[in-house]
Amino acid sequence: MDVIVAGDRAGLAEARRTLGIGREAPPGRAALALVPTMGALHEGHRSLIRLARERADHVAVSVFVNPLQFGPGEDYARYPRTFDTDLEVCAEEGAGIVFAPSAEEMYLPDRQVGVSAGKMGTIVEGASRPGHFDGMLTVVLKLFNLVRPDVAVFGRKDAQQLALIRRMVLDLDLPIEIVGAPTVREADGLALSSRNRYLSPHERTMALALSRALFAGAEQGRPSEIRRAARAVLDAEPGVDLDYLVLVDPATFTEVGEEYAGEAVLAVAARVGTTRLIDNVVLTLG
Structure with a gap:
């Protein structure tokens, strides 16, 4: 299956038109599901795309290493970037759109407004990574607004992230169904990452x-x-x-x-x- 690669808002709009997204989906199915990722796709991501395909007529996968959710001294610069391989994975699993924006496309140079994760964003993982969940929720909300999915699929390995996304959808009345997918492990038990x-x-x-x-x-x-x-x-x-x-x-x-x-x-x-x-x-x- 050919994948439409969009790097900006205009490309996303054109991809939706090309695939006919926006027409009414059959009863019980969504028109578009989104799988947000930071790339370096593995079998766990494949399982998310498969689940998304079960829920919707079309699947979009975002590939964006979000600078807002990395703190000082973390691995933003060396985070694995394997875009060509990621495209192959998306094609093999039947995704129709890959949205791969640049940081300049996602964020204005004088960006001022973001999402606050609240108290839950400051405990457990948030206590170890201050500001991480604010940056994560900000990019997820932007992806929701840009891609306009009916369903979004996230892995349960990032359990606190999933809980906060569910809370954001509830608190901000976002018309999106959030689906949590089971953690995928190697045969010896190591969670894929x-x-x-x-x-x-x-x-x-x-x-x-x-x-x-x-x-x-x-x-x-x-x-x-x-x-x-x-x-x-x-x-x-x-x-x-x-x-x-x-x-x-x-x-x-x-x-x-x-x-x-x-x-x-x-x-x-x-x-x-x-x-x-x-x-x-x-x-x-x-």
Whole structure:
């Protein structure tokens, strides 16, 4: 399938006209689904595109490494950029549009207004990366406004990101359905991530402690037992520099108490060598 590549607003409008997007979709289906990415596409992204195709007649994939969500000293400059390969992935998975804007196309030089992630943007991942979620929500809102999808698909590996996007859609009355897709893992349990390519073979072996910790916690019943079992696995791997290990409410990302009942997210972030990785599993307690 040929993919239409759009680098600006005019290209997006032309792509919509070419594909006939805007006509009424059949009952039960959306006209257009969006899969926002920062490129360096892997099997996890493929699964998002496939899910988007199930939900809509047409799929757009955005490829944009967003400078607003990288802090000082983070990996914006070296973040993997593999656009030609990304295009091949999008074509193979049946995406109709790839929106690949420049930073100059996305942001005015005197940009002043953005989205605030509020309190949830300052805790857990937000505490480690101040301003990250403000930048993420700002670009997601801009992508929604530019691409105008009916559905947007995000991976659950970035669980706090997904929670904040759902909250933005609710708070700002955006007419978009947000779909969360399961985390895709390697056979040995490592969650797929574009940053995995930074890992040396030895570091990759050490990184398996993150998923092992989550799976060990998931075998327990009470919050204190879950946290204790997961932490024991991480403490036993000296090559893992733990940032946080939390058991939280999936809607608010606040820590759950011992008597909590319902769905919860056990989330971890750690540095292995120079690479910072995140992962999580969803549990049902009580």
